[in-house]
Amino acid sequence: xxxxxxxxGLTGVKVxxxxxxxxxxxLPKPERNEGGxxxxxxxxxxxxxxxxxxxxxxxxxxxxxxxxxxxxxPDQSCEAIDALAKRQLAExxxxxxxxxALHKELERMIAQCTCGTVQTCRVIQVLGxxxxxxxxxxxxxxxxxxxxxxx
Amino acid sequence: xxxxxxxxGLTGVKVxxxxxxxxxxxLPKPERNEGGxxxxxxxxxxxxxxxxxxxxxxxxxxxxxxxxxxxxxPDQSCEAIDALAKRQLAExxxxxxxxxALHKELERMIAQCTCGTVQTCRVIQVLGxxxxxxxxxxxxxxxxxxxxxxx
DNA sequence: TCTTGAACCTCTAGTTACTAGAGGATGTAA
DNA sequence: TTACATCCTCTAGTAACTAGAGGTTCAAGA
Numbered sequence: 001x002x003x004x005x006x007x008x009g010l011t012g013v014k015v016x017x018x019x020x021x022x023x024x025x026x027l028p029k030p031e032r033n034e035g036g037x038x039x040x041x042x043x044x045x046x047x048x049x050x051x052x053x054x055x056x057x058x059x060x061x062x063x064x065x066x067x068x069x070x071x072x073x074p075d076q077s078c079e080a081i082d083a084l085a086k087r088q089l090a091e092x093x094x095x096x097x098x099x100x101a102l103h104k105e106l107e108r109m110i111a112q113c114t115c116g117t118v119q120t121c122r123v124i125q126v127l128g129x130x131x132x133x134x135x136x137x138x139x140x141x142x143x144x145x146x147x148x149x150x151x
Numbered sequence: 152x153x154x155x156x157x158x159x160g161l162t163g164v165k166v167x168x169x170x171x172x173x174x175x176x177x178l179p180k181p182e183r184n185e186g187g188x189x190x191x192x193x194x195x196x197x198x199x200x201x202x203x204x205x206x207x208x209x210x211x212x213x214x215x216x217x218x219x220x221x222x223x224x225p226d227q228s229c230e231a232i233d234a235l236a237k238r239q240l241a242e243x244x245x246x247x248x249x250x251x252a253l254h255k256e257l258e259r260m261i262a263q264c265t266c267g268t269v270q271t272c273r274v275i276q277v278l279g280x281x282x283x284x285x286x287x288x289x290x291x292x293x294x295x296x297x298x299x300x301x302x
Numbered sequence: 303t304c305t306t307g308a309a310c311c312t313c314t315a316g317t318t319a320c321t322a323g324a325g326g327a328t329g330t331a332a
Numbered sequence: 333t334t335a336c337a338t339c340c341t342c343t344a345g346t347a348a349c350t351a352g353a354g355g356t357t358c359a360a361g362a
Contacts, residue, residue: 035328050279071275078272085274089257106240121229123236124222128201186357
């Protein structure tokens with residue numbers, strides 16, 4: 001029997017975040033004591049640990065919701081679970097490619113700066129003219145820029 | 152003299168995004184024709200290209216705002232600009248480290264899955280128990296998870 | 303000149319995964 | 333009993349846009 005604060009301490013998930021997960025239906029509504037405060041058991045703790053770990057691996061909450069639902073049916077094939085995991089892997093790989101390109105370009109830009117005045121600043125020049133780049137970081141659409149929030 | 156649509160086509164920035172940049176003061180308010188439609192010149196185009204390129208390199212809009220302000224004063228030292236670029240580089244590096252850890256762990260997890268039933272699914276097991284990980288992906292705080300949106 | 307369809311306008315609300323804060327109730331240790 | 337920590341609900345804010353409603357203007361063809 002755990003208060004929300006204890007649960008938070010045990011799982012590393014902040015108290016408001018736990019309430020948020022409950023609000024969006026990721027965690028079931030827990031029992032309450034006479035005063036109306038939430039009380040949790042070990043099942044909640046395990047579920048929250050699962051969520052936290054999946055979040056750490058970059059899974060979006062909607063995927064986690066699915067993973068939890070799928071894991072509730074132990075005799076089913078784990079194909080769907082694998083598919084979700086593979087999609088997440090692909091997403092991470094996509095982002096790695098892109099981040100590596102950014103990294104390279106940022107390093108190059110900074111290395112070339114002679115640190116004089118703004119007028120001759122290489123950083124400003126490069127930002128103003130993509131032609132000065134090695135051009136490999138433009139392998140993404142505007143959709144990619146948005147999607148950066150996903151992991 | 153460009154309509155917002157032409158400017159969009161030339162820069163690769165979507166029409167609503169251009170209006171959004173104007174709204175938040177990143178782009179100056181352009182002239183209007185008699186009908187009230189926006190008309191742009193090459194200065195706007197350059198500024199928008201600058202913004203787009205900086206966004207592609209992962210700079211947040213607030214940093215871009217600063218970069219633009221700094222670049223308007225050509226005789227100043229470019230120290231502040233360099234500092235922003237270096238901060239961005241550090242951010243990207245931080246994210247790369249983390250993404251690499253995620254990638255490794257996801258791959259390991261997927262490789263170990265024998266693709267049977269949910270009951271024996273390695274993916275579910277690992278997600279439920281961080282002890283089964285090689286533990287190197289937990290090198291971040293909850294603040295890091297949030298911050299993932301920054302690039 | 304008229305018409306039609308594309309492109310434009312403003313405004314509000316939605317997205318993700320939370321966090322912050324207000325204003326108040328409850329639990330616990332001295 | 334008295335602090336004080338912890339809990340409660342609720343609303344609003346974050347980044348960087350996107351989507352859609354409902355209406356106006358522009359440009360080209362008949």
